[in-house]
Amino acid sequence: MNQMMQKLVILVDENDNEKGTMEKLEAHKKAILHRAISVFICNSRGEWLLQRRALNKYHSNGLWTNACCSHPIPGETSLDAANRRLIEEMGLETSLKEIFHFTYKAELDNELTEHELDHVFLGITDDDPVINTEEVNDWKHISYKQLQNEIYKVPEQYTVWFRMIFQRVNKYVKHYISAEKI
Numbered sequence: 001m002n003q004m005m006q007k008l009v010i011l012v013d014e015n016d017n018e019k020g021t022m023e024k025l026e027a028h029k030k031a032i033l034h035r036a037i038s039v040f041i042c043n044s045r046g047e048w049l050l051q052r053r054a055l056n057k058y059h060s061n062g063l064w065t066n067a068c069c070s071h072p073i074p075g076e077t078s079l080d081a082a083n084r085r086l087i088e089e090m091g092l093e094t095s096l097k098e099i100f101h102f103t104y105k106a107e108l109d110n111e112l113t114e115h116e117l118d119h120v121f122l123g124i125t126d127d128d129p130v131i132n133t134e135e136v137n138d139w140k141h142i143s144y145k146q147l148q149n150e151i152y153k154v155p156e157q158y159t160v161w162f163r164m165i166f167q168r169v170n171k172y173v174k175h176y177i178s179a180e181k182i
Contacts, residue, residue, distance in 0.1 A: 009034040009071045012117050014103065021074050025058065031105065031113035034071065037082045038161065039096065039121045040169050041067040046177050048147055049129065051090065052138040053159070059108045062137060064150075065159040066169075067092070067129075069118075078119040086123070090139070091130030094123040099172045106160040120165065122172055144170055 009027050011019040012035050027034050041049040049067045053060055068089040072081035079096065086092050099122050105115040129139050142150070147166065151158055 008074055009036075010074060011035075014117075016101070016117050024071065025112075028059070028108070028112040028114065031115045033103070033115045033117060035078065036069065036071050036114075036116035036118040037078050037085065037121065038069040038118050038165070039067045039082045039086050039123065040173070041086070041090075041092065041094065041123050041125060042173050042177065043126045043141060044124060044177065046173060047141040047143055048173075049090075050140055050142060050147075051129075051131070051136045052140075054133065054135050054137050056134070059110050059112050059114075060159045061109075063159045064157055065162045066166075067123075068135075069161070079121070082119070082121045089132055089135040091132065092123075092125060092127055094125040094127070096121040096123045097176075099169070102165065104161060104164055106164075108160065114161065116161075118161065118165075120169065122169065122176060124176065144173070 007024050008021045009024050011022055012033055013019055022032060050064050051067060052064050053062060055061050068085045070085040072078050082096050099120055101119045103117045107113050131139055151163060155163055
């Protein structure tokens with residue numbers, strides 16, 4: 001994959017219609033709405049797989065978050081981007097299902113702003129990750145109850161987008177694990 005393409009994000013309107021592309025860092029500096037993906041992984045016991053972002057990330061470094069997140073590149077579907085990044089960051093392959101999408105805008109560190117239309121995916125696997133240490137500093141499995149307690153006690157240890165949607169994602173986790181629909 002072309003290195004230049006990996007540095008571009010897809011600009012979108014509020015309805016997810018493509019409006020062009022922009023260099024990723026520039027989009028975050030200017031707070032321009034662009035397409036993103038977030039992948040949540042649970043095991044068959046309902047434990048969540050979290051990653052601690054690598055310390056060299058350009059924002060939110062060292063924070064705990066969902067299994068992986070990124071941006072589709074031009075010409076790539078959100079599902080293809082989710083599968084690609086799950087392999088690249090966590091060394092995992094599993095069936096993913098898009099459960100919802102949402103738009104958010106939040107100030108980050110390093111004078112950057114996330115303004116994303118984020119497609120959220122869920123997958124179930126009992127495989128342990130083989131992390132890419134360029135992307136991921138650490139990982140853990142955690143129960144939802146433990147996760148809630150941690151976010152309540154130390155919210156600053158979690159990414160802003162994760163804190164926004166983890167409760168909403170949990171409704172799908174409970175449904176899919178009990179129904180085994182993924």
